[in-house]
Amino acid sequence: MAPQGMTEAALTGFRQQLTGDALTSGDPGYDEARAVHNAMIDRRPAVIAQCETEADVARSIRFGRENDLEIAVRGGGHSVAGMSLSDGGIVVDLRRMHTVIINPESRAARVGGGATMSHLDRATQPYDLATTGGRASTTGVGGFTLGGGSGWLERKFGLACDNLLAVELVTADGSTVHASEDENQELFWALHGGGGNFGVATAITLKLHELPAMSMIMLLFRPDSGPEVLRAYRDFVESAPDEVGGGCIYLTGPPEEFVPEDLVGKLVCAVLITYAGTESEARMVAAPMLELAHAAEMIAELPYAELQCMLDDPAGMRNYWSAEYLDALPDKAVDAFCARSSTMIVPSGTQHVLFPLGGAAADGPAHYPLPWRGSPWVVHPFGTWESPADDERGKKWVRDVRADVQPWSNGAVYLNFIGQEGDERVVAGVGGDNYARLAAVKAQYDPDNVFRLNHNIKPA
Template identity: 65%
Template sequence: MAPQISVPKTALAGLRQDLAGEVFVPGDPGYDEARVVHNAMIDRRPAVIAQCATQEDVSNAILFGRETELPVAVRGGGHSVAGTSVVADGLVVDLRRMPAVVADPEHMTVRVEGGATMSRLDHATQPFRLATTGGRASTTGVGGFTLGGGSGWLERKFGLASDNLLAAELITAEGKHVHTDAEENPELFWALHGGGGNFGVATSLTLRLHDLPELSIAMLFFMPEKAPEVVRAFRDLVGSAPDDVGGGVIYFPAPPAPFVPEHLVGELLCGTLLTYTGPVAGVRELSAPLFALGPVVEVVMDIAYTDLQCMLDDPPGLRNYWSAEYLSELPDAAVDVYCERALKIPPPTACQHVLFPLGGAVAAGRPDDPIPWRTAPWAVHPFATWTDPADDDRAIRWVRDVRADARPWSTGAVYLNFIGSEGEKRVVEGFGADNYRRLARVKAAYDPDNVFHFNHNIAPAA
């Protein structure tokens, strides 16, 4: 193990005194637990973890990092597949002690602190039968998800999470508090609609809420030999469906769930999920073309949004590698290639081969936001999870092969929350070249020294 960096004792003592939260360094009880992130491939040992409880804590932690010249990572939910929530021999500004969520049904808004997860957000809004677009896993951090764009089940109806961002409170690289909305610091506000955590630490976000009186799903599983026909039917169905309909296609080894017959557990299946912001009778009627193809598992029901959001939660401790390609079209040839690659998922990994429809409110969103992928009608999202390090190479290679397969139909743009560290070129593609240059100017205004660089980084303009 490499020697740990030495932090001046006087500076560390000052940080402990200044913080209402807690400070961990190597050797402290709780340090190893505090440094664990979602992706088990990431095993980094920070010099200091500052678990901040207030905005002032965040400011003090950033100033401490600059004084000690430690690289700085910011942790909300810890879901970054690249592990950007934790930095070796550096400072982690950990927001998990700031998880408050306050819904305001009168004004149809919700204020979310920087350490809140999707589960906290959804449980705060559901009693009022309100919701906003959230991630497809309940343990995702709201802050990183939203600032990166925010793709979720309700996006075709309510837009991306960033489309629903109304205001934000940030602590800058100089430790200063900044408020931003459409009228105050509007250029920064524009940058937060997809530009990620490059401009400061978001200590709170205010999001627009929408009425969600009913939600239903149709989840159907098919044997792989029927998959090409199933995927084409799903494509055609969604292409003519109202914006109330969302969902996706997923190949995966069937889990040991109550609704899965025992003889199918572990078998590779092709699943379709239709979500519908309406009653169950509506989703059943919409799904008729899929029912006609003979699913081996059928789950059709009304569902609480909180339950939908945690339906695909992975257990902790898995190794993860993901990527994505956004497609200009999904012709039959692309469907065939997609289905063929699913048959090559390397056992015994639990890789998921996902296909998401966009369109609706996603495509209708603000065209000048730094989200060039919003106009793509489809996204392929290879999502590899496994437990044994010996499977690393095979799982990663499979994800890269999926990307290569999709390249003939790729727009080149990509949702950066869906990928790990894939190089500067991919970062630029995630924003678009013109947007990147504009973002770089905003970066230069708020973080000219690139203190917040442990992310999908935007280099400050000269």
């Protein structure tokens, strides 16, 4: 049956035109198709268009507009605010468009708009090639990249969007546009941080880099030693080579073999060191951290694709996150960060994270709308829990973390790390000097603000 406000004939005609499927409430698979990463989001779209081709995407956009349906675009479905769903609207679901084609000679990957990091990383692995990806294998490559793209390899290879070679985009009128350094250059600039404001990315092309070996070192400490550990980590990172990534993370001790029984299910302070190289090289570089008295360690050389899925959260968890980018990390900031760990939900999937930037992330093109890229540190309170009873407590903890580090914050923010926090935070994410330029691009490609379920840039 056609949803309210839509004729049966219109829905039938749309279904006949699609190569993929169009699901409505009551259809088999509808509830599964509308589930997103954040279990706090429970929305019921009128139609879910499971697109298989670029033509399907164009048809879905036109159908949505003709029937006055709000349009949501779904790639990985990882938006903490549930931006890939619309109550009563149409979802342009790209997940069937996940093909990744590797050209090892040119070191480039053509990535379908619905591909996740796992699709990309497992396609590049046989060639010993990689590019900067997100820190979870289930993240969608398209939204991640167009929002900037911060990950373990950013200090070595730059942000994901620094490696963006081309984008194939279906715009608000259903037409297809190709953007690159040589074609539609202003749009290409806007796609380096402006996210999904300008159309639906049906494919992106990314530059790849040689990565014959990847290593990781995970050190666990009891939480009372956190301030000492974080000071040592800060000093270590500030002189570390660009091959080093990782972070300092308070989390719940996992039930793994290397974790002492008395730390399983309890608060621990973890130092994760990722290294673009061999285990022996990683051990030498990380010697100052290995000398600290730690309660547990796991050290391994492993495929990058395996590292990418080590911190994946299980599906069905409730999520709330945010971030603050810092100009400095003095001892007072370290103490404030560590103290807030005592109020996080434990046991849970919550992670109290401090990531270093620097290296190629900071040295990349300064003209892109990414004002946060020069920050040396980011605090990322990543709340995730199981019970709805913890919702208010979890949200308050995230807000408290932000307030604690406010004295050292520069106000810039990576929009992929936050939900809907208001127009001011969107401006902070792209930079006040860039916003008007982005709004002009928006006016050219989406003058009616059809694509507004995002960190929205309103058309000029």
